[in-house]
Amino acid sequence: DGGITQSPKYLFRKEGQNVTLSCEQNLNHDAMYWYRQDPGQGLRLIYYSQIVNDFQKGDIAEGYSVSREKKESFPLTVTSAQKNPTAFYLCASCLAGGPNEQFFGPGTRLTVL
Amino acid sequence: AQTVTQSQPEMSVQEAETVTLSCTYDTSESDYYLFWYKQPPSRQMILVIRQEAYKQQNATENRFSVNFQKAAKSFSLKISDSQLGDAAMYFCAYRSGLGANSKLTFGKGITLSVRP
Numbered sequence: 001d002g003g004i005t006q007s008p009k010y011l012f013r014k015e016g017q018n019v020t021l022s023c024e025q026n027l028n029h030d031a032m033y034w035y036r037q038d039p040g041q042g043l044r045l046i047y048y049s050q051i052v053n054d055f056q057k058g059d060i061a062e063g064y065s066v067s068r069e070k071k072e073s074f075p076l077t078v079t080s081a082q083k084n085p086t087a088f089y090l091c092a093s094c095l096a097g098g099p100n101e102q103f104f105g106p107g108t109r110l111t112v113l
Numbered sequence: 114a115q116t117v118t119q120s121q122p123e124m125s126v127q128e129a130e131t132v133t134l135s136c137t138y139d140t141s142e143s144d145y146y147l148f149w150y151k152q153p154p155s156r157q158m159i160l161v162i163r164q165e166a167y168k169q170q171n172a173t174e175n176r177f178s179v180n181f182q183k184a185a186k187s188f189s190l191k192i193s194d195s196q197l198g199d200a201a202m203y204f205c206a207y208r209s210g211l212g213a214n215s216k217l218t219f220g221k222g223i224t225l226s227v228r229p
Binding site for chain 1: 157
């Protein structure tokens with residue numbers, strides 16, 4: 001079945017460690033997105049990519065990095081520079097342009113101890 | 114920059130009744146798209162309904178319909194015959210119609226509870 005997978009579902013890391021969250025899609029979508037969700041904050045855009053080998057910062061990019069070497073994959077690295085990394089992270093993808101909806105993965109809950 | 118406001122953090126509805134969730138947005142653009150997403154306790158985001166700004170007719174999807182007031186920049190979601198499975202967080206989202214950029218701006222969400 002086509003869809004978006006994120007792994008792992010739960011992730012625990014010690015403070016000061018970098019961690020990479022995986023996002024893979026087999027929907028042949030051009031655009032991919034990373035959001036952070038905190039209680040009472042809605043979804044906030046971290047990074048997005050409209051095409052392979054290109055990506056742009058979203059509203060809260062500081063302390064995060066991404067790569068887009070393949071169309072199917074858009075991993076997110078949470079670096080030690082991110083002050084409050086504990087959150088729920090959602091990956092999404094869609095066809096570019098038009099009223100096309102974004103499809104979401106199941107999310108990764110990151111807890112930094 | 115565009116903003117999306119959902120001013121009610123929580124709402125409650127009796128099963129089988131109708132409830133309306135409010136959303137307002139701010140934009141200077143004339144071409145855009147609006148979405149309502151549902152996030153149940155599983156936290157999987159699901160599209161409920163979408164509206165193209167150039168369409169005057171309000172979108173409907175089974176028990177879900179919108180009241181789109183372009184001049185007032187209002188986009189409310191009406192859920193008819195509420196069911197227990199409708200209990201979730203609901204997010205309103207905006208996307209510009211300019212170019213191929215399809216990033217969404219979300220509101221903070223509203224938690225809907227359904228009383229049996």
